[in-house]
Amino acid sequence: MFRNKPIAPFIFFLSFCLVLIAGCKKNRNKAPPPDITPPQVSIANPATNNATVSGIVSIQVNALDNKGVSKVEFYIGNILKSTDSSSPYVYAWDTAGVANGPCAIVVIASDTSSNRSTAQINVNVANMPASSPRIISLNPQDRAIFNEGEIISIAANVNSDAANVEYQFSIDGAAKQG
Numbered sequence: 001m002f003r004n005k006p007i008a009p010f011i012f013f014l015s016f017c018l019v020l021i022a023g024c025k026k027n028r029n030k031a032p033p034p035d036i037t038p039p040q041v042s043i044a045n046p047a048t049n050n051a052t053v054s055g056i057v058s059i060q061v062n063a064l065d066n067k068g069v070s071k072v073e074f075y076i077g078n079i080l081k082s083t084d085s086s087s088p089y090v091y092a093w094d095t096a097g098v099a100n101g102p103c104a105i106v107v108i109a110s111d112t113s114s115n116r117s118t119a120q121i122n123v124n125v126a127n128m129p130a131s132s133p134r135i136i137s138l139n140p141q142d143r144a145i146f147n148e149g150e151i152i153s154i155a156a157n158v159n160s161d162a163a164n165v166e167y168q169f170s171i172d173g174a175a176k177q178g
C-alpha cells in the first residue's frame with residue numbers, strides 16, 4: 001500500500017520547482033549591464049575652428065551612441081539656446097544676437113543613461129552693421145505752400161533695421177525736436 005503512493009507527481013513537482021528557481025537565477029543574470037559608454041559627438045558645421053560667421057548659421061551635429069542619443073543641447077557661449085532630441089541635430093543660430101568677435105559653440109550630447117559628451121568649436125562673429133535708417137515719407141511735401149499763421153503738421157516715416165531710432169526735426173537748420 002505504501003509503495004503504491006503516488007511519488008512520481010511529487011518528484012515531478014520538485015523538478016518543476018528546481019527548474020523554476022534555475023530559470024529565475026538565469027533571468028536575474030540576464031539583466032543588462034548599465035550603459036556607461038558616453039555618446040560620440042562632433043560638430044559638422046561650422047567645420048573650421050575660428051571660422052568667420054555672420055547672419056544665420058546652421059549648426060549641425062553628429063551624435064551616435066551604443067544605446068541611443070536622447071538629446072543634443074546647443075550652447076552659444078555659456079547660454080543654452082536649443083535642444084534637439086532627434087536626428088539630424090541642427091540649430092539655426094542667428095548671430096545677430098551676439099557681439100562681433102570670438103564666440104564658442106558648445107554642444108552636449110546625452111544618451112538614454114544620461115552619459116554626456118561635449119564638443120566645441122570657436123568662431124569669429126563678424127556681422128555687418130545695420131544699414132542707415134531711411135526716411136520713406138515726409139510731411140509737408142517739398143515746396144508745399146501755406147498761408148501765413150497756418151499751423152503745419154510735420155511728420156516723417158522712418159524705416160530702420162535698428163530697434164530704436166533717434167530723430168530730430170529742424171527748421172532752417174535749427175533743431176526743434178529730438
Ligand SMILES: [Ca+2]
Nearest residue numbers: 037066067111
Ligand atoms: Ca551610451
